[in-house]
Amino acid sequence: xxxxxxxxxxxxxxxxFVGLEVIxxxxxxxxxxxxxxxNAISAISVxxxxxxxxxxxxxxxxxxxxxxxxxxxxxxxxxxxxxxxRMLKMFKKRGxxx
Amino acid sequence: MNxxxxxxxxxxxxxxxxxxxxxxxxxxxxxxxxxxxxxxxLLAITGTLAAHQVFNWQWILAAFLIGSAVGVPIxxxxxxxxxxxxxxxxxxxxxxxxxLVGTAEYYRSVRIHAPLPAFEMVALVVETLLGFLTFTGSxxxxxxxxxxxxxxPLTYRGQNVINLALFTVAAVLxxxxxxxxxxxWIFPVFAGLALLFGVLLxxxxxxxxxxxxxxxxxxxxxxxxxxxxxxxxxxxxxxxGALDGSSGLILSIIMCKAMNRSFTNVLFGAFxxxxxxxxxxxxxxxxxxxAEEAASILESASSVIVVPGYGLAVAQAQHKIxxxxxxxxxxxxxxxxxIHPVAGRMPGxxxxxxxxxDIPYDRLVEMEEINSEFAQCDVALVIGANDVxxxxxxxxxSSPIYGMPILDVDKARxxxxxxxxxxxGFAGIDNDLYYMDRTLMLFGDAKMFVTEIVxxxxxxxxx
Numbered sequence: 437x438x439x440x441x442x443x444x445x446x447x448x449x450x451x452x453f454v455g456l457e458v459i460x461x462x463x464x465x466x467x468x469x470x471x472x473x474x475n476a477i478s479a480i481s482v483x484x485x486x487x488x489x490x491x492x493x494x495x496x497x498x499x500x501x502x503x504x505x506x507x508x509x510x511x512x513x514x515x516x517x518x519x520x521x522r523m524l525k526m527f528k529k530r531g532x533x534x
Numbered sequence: 535m536n537x538x539x540x541x542x543x544x545x546x547x548x549x550x551x552x553x554x555x556x557x558x559x560x561x562x563x564x565x566x567x568x569x570x571x572x573x574x575x576l577l578a579i580t581g582t583l584a585a586h587q588v589f590n591w592q593w594i595l596a597a598f599l600i601g602s603a604v605g606v607p608i609x610x611x612x613x614x615x616x617x618x619x620x621x622x623x624x625x626x627x628x629x630x631x632x633x634l635v636g637t638a639e640y641y642r643s644v645r646i647h648a649p650l651p652a653f654e655m656v657a658l659v660v661e662t663l664l665g666f667l668t669f670t671g672s673x674x675x676x677x678x679x680x681x682x683x684x685x686x687p688l689t690y691r692g693q694n695v696i697n698l699a700l701f702t703v704a705a706v707l708x709x710x711x712x713x714x715x716x717x718x719w720i721f722p723v724f725a726g727l728a729l730l731f732g733v734l735l736x737x738x739x740x741x742x743x744x745x746x747x748x749x750x751x752x753x754x755x756x757x758x759x760x761x762x763x764x765x766x767x768x769x770x771x772x773x774x775g776a777l778d779g780s781s782g783l784i785l786s787i788i789m790c791k792a793m794n795r796s797f798t799n800v801l802f803g804a805f806x807x808x809x810x811x812x813x814x815x816x817x818x819x820x821x822x823x824x825a826e827e828a829a830s831i832l833e834s835a836s837s838v839i840v841v842p843g844y845g846l847a848v849a850q851a852q853h854k855i856x857x858x859x860x861x862x863x864x865x866x867x868x869x870x871x872x873i874h875p876v877a878g879r880m881p882g883x884x885x886x887x888x889x890x891x892d893i894p895y896d897r898l899v900e901m902e903e904i905n906s907e908f909a910q911c912d913v914a915l916v917i918g919a920n921d922v923x924x925x926x927x928x929x930x931x932s933s934p935i936y937g938m939p940i941l942d943v944d945k946a947r948x949x950x951x952x953x954x955x956x957x958x959g960f961a962g963i964d965n966d967l968y969y970m971d972r973t974l975m976l977f978g979d980a981k982m983f984v985t986e987i988v989x990x991x992x993x994x995x996x997x
């Protein structure tokens with residue numbers, strides 16, 4: 437387990453620095469879509485919810501909690517990506533098609 | 535724990551997520567970013583379903599259907615002015631998902647008498663603590679933005695002490711859970727305290743601070759997903775959570791700087807406390823003008839900077855502004871929009887509102903870039919913005935907003951301010967800008983007034 441922990445922390449450290457670098461460069465114009473996008477991405481927690489709900493011999497409690505968790509996460513994934521795209525479509529340059 | 539094949543898939547997903555954020559650096563590539571994110575998500579979900587023996591299909595399928603049925607209408611029906619509420623809601627959903635998975639995982643380990651290793655227990659406690667407090671906190675933020683709850687700060691004596699005490703108790707219980715995971719009675723108490731703390735954390739915060747709060751909750755929601763990744767030993771969750779967490783962190787730092795608040799100030803929730811102190815401001819004379827006069831001033835200008843604030847969106851004046859913009863641009867007048875970082879109700883909100891009205895994004899200029907241009911600009915037209923234009927922030931150390939970065943509107947040759955009345959803004963501070971000799975107050979509703987100006991413009995061209 438210590439091996440996993442070490443690797444996990446390492447991944448966390450690297451991902452945080454990559455995140456800070458990449459997001460620093462995001463245009464200020466797009467901070468609202470950025471937020472809905474990162475929201476959708478972090479709804480990857482649906483993977484954990486699936487594993488909990490779908491485990492063999494899951495109790496009713498696990499199934500109910502997992503069910504709510506999947507519903508909430510899928511709502512985020514679907515609405516997050518779609519609304520981000522809807523917002524981004526609005527950003528047009530001058531002279532672009534109206 | 536995972537079969538190797540799905541691990542490789544997770545690596546691809548993680549790379550796609552990073553690319554999707556990288557492509558957000560410009561509006562030209564941003565939609566490609568959304569696509570990359572969607573593919574990454576799809577790979578991760580199908581990979582998980584394929585690689586593990588998954589039972590209880592009907593539950594999972596039903597949850598996917600309900601989630602999609604709720605998510606699609608939200609994405610398409612939600613008006614752009616309500617995007618902050620939606621964002622707060624999705625922080626709540628994300629945090630709830632993390633918290634519930636943590637809860638289920640905990641009870642599973644208790645039931646099968648297989649206490650989790652200490653490290654996983656630490657991750658699980660962090661996950662549920664952050665998840666539950668972000669859940670209720672985001673619901674409060676959403677209520678305030680939707681104005682179901684009063685958007686003014688609700689404060690009482692000893693607030694910080696009570697909050698701190700509550701958080702300490704929750705943290706102590708969390709530590710106790712980590713040391714003795716078998717004590718299952720502690721868990722509901724711990725979860726309840728986290729939920730309560732989320733409410734108390736956000737209730738004292740006023741509407742003007744919502745952009746910072748939303749960004750901060752974004753960060754918390756990301757970190758709870760990240761902690762879940764540690765608890766389940768899933769690196770993809772760690773990466774996605776860390777990306778979300780760092781994004782929220784950067785945005786909240788930007789918002790803090792834009793409002794001249796320290797980061798610790800925000801972290802402890804002790805903000806939104808600015809009170810309207812100088813109620814007895816003496817009556818000072820202002821100059822006002824009609825739509826006709828405003829139109830003729832605009833017409834003879836060669837450069838105009840529009841300074842929009844959230845009041846513009848409240849008055850639904852975005853589309854009228856665009857008509858004005860079109861009209862002036864056709865006359866060869868250079869029109870730009872000066873965007874303060876806290877214009878609107880969440881980071882970047884004003885840009886979305888103006889983009890929706892078909893204003894080209896290369897006309898939307900950030901504060902740092904446009905401030906030097908005010909001195910050369912003929913007319914600055916302020917619509918629905920107040921505190922972010924107040925010169926007191928620059929030159930009155932006794933003012934509560936002193937030090938806050940502002941748009942240097944007062945340097946323009948002529949300033950016109952569309953405003954309903956002389957009432958002060960969010961922070962309750964009188965704005966010196968309105969009393970300058972070069973300032974003309976245009977009293978009225980933003981949408982009506984801009985409509986009238988636009989009406990006056992073609993009439994003059996014909997004459």
